[in-house]
Amino acid sequence: MTVITTPHLNFRGTAKGALDFYHSVFGGQLVAVTNEQAYSAEIPEEAQQIKFGQVIGENGFQVMAYDVPASVPYDQGDKSLFVSVRGDSVDEISELWGKLAVGSTILADLAPSMFSPAYGMLKDAFGVVWVLDVAVAYDPS
Structure with missing residues (x-):
């Protein structure tokens, strides 16, 4: 399953x-x-x-x-949800970032971080917060 x-x-x-x-x-x-x-x-x-x-x-x-229908209470809230998109390479994530960034507010530039070769966060024109990064194996050391 x-x-x-x-x-x-x-x-x-x-x-x-x-x-x-x-x-x-x-x-x-x-x-x-x-x-x-x-x-x-x-x-x-x-x-x-x-x-x-x-x-x-x-x-x-x-x-x-x-x-959500008008008859149902709705409040999107501030950062009530992150959509995480993880890829295998910087090129793959950079391409998606370039497209998602159109009309978006950049919250954290796409750049290397201590846990990924590329990490970034943005809020798109629809109020959805996206986190994009390159997935790497966790190293606890």
Whole structure:
């Protein structure tokens, strides 16, 4: 049996834009089902909002997202979630960083750190905080 952990991001009316952006960065398959398509629009203004969405990249990247209905309390909070993307090389992470950084606020520049040859943190235009780094074996010494 295999278990996969996938970040599920919650938005208020911007899930489609976020999914489109993440698809442009990571590629792969994009699924975006609206409330109208799922026959679950509580109010007409929410018909085109996302009921179920996901991006599944060919490289193993996965993220899910939806729009929280107006009838449900929602507060994205400040850094309530980090999405961590770990790669095998500086080149791989640098390429993804360059794409994610468009329209984002850089919280920590992508640079070598004491635990990785490349580490960086940014907050994208949708309020999601991303941590990107090169995964290396832990050395407790």
